[in-house]
Amino acid sequence: MPRTLPKPTPETRHFWEGCKLGELRLQRCRSCGEAYFPPRPFCPECAGRDVEVFTASGKATLYSYVINHRPRADIGTEPHSIAVVTLAEGPRMMTNIINCPQTPQALQLDMPLQVVFGNESAEISLPYFEPTVQP
Numbered sequence: 001m002p003r004t005l006p007k008p009t010p011e012t013r014h015f016w017e018g019c020k021l022g023e024l025r026l027q028r029c030r031s032c033g034e035a036y037f038p039p040r041p042f043c044p045e046c047a048g049r050d051v052e053v054f055t056a057s058g059k060a061t062l063y064s065y066v067i068n069h070r071p072r073a074d075i076g077t078e079p080h081s082i083a084v085v086t087l088a089e090g091p092r093m094m095t096n097i098i099n100c101p102q103t104p105q106a107l108q109l110d111m112p113l114q115v116v117f118g119n120e121s122a123e124i125s126l127p128y129f130e131p132t133v134q135p
């Protein structure tokens with residue numbers, strides 16, 4: 001069974017188009033400077049409507065996670081993380097941490113992460129995060 005994928009709406013289209021191009025797009029309020037996610041046509045801080053879309057760095061840190069052990073129809077029985085990351089620009093995002101062991105030993109809070117996009121369909125790529133490779 002395939003994963004249920006999001007359907008772009010007029011409010012979220014810029015985000016999904018960015019993901020397809022390998023860009024993590026956030027919005028920023030021109031009035032108060034707040035960067036925010038998820039997409040919406042007004043600022044969650046000051047309700048201002050003078051907002052712009054910008055491409056984020058794709059860098060984040062691990063804020064919180066759980067390891068899900070329940071089988072999922074699309075990925076099978078492997079445990080997988082359901083995480084909340086803090087983007088370098090400030091907003092938090094729910095995602096999965098991939099390309100690392102799905103264990104508490106490997107998933108350290110505040111660990112540096114970078115975005116990686118998973119090509120799920122012709123229209124949708126999902127943003128996941130993986131550990132930043134240390135130089």
Ligand SMILES: [Zn+2]
Nearest residue numbers: 029032043046
């Ligand atoms: Zn604002």
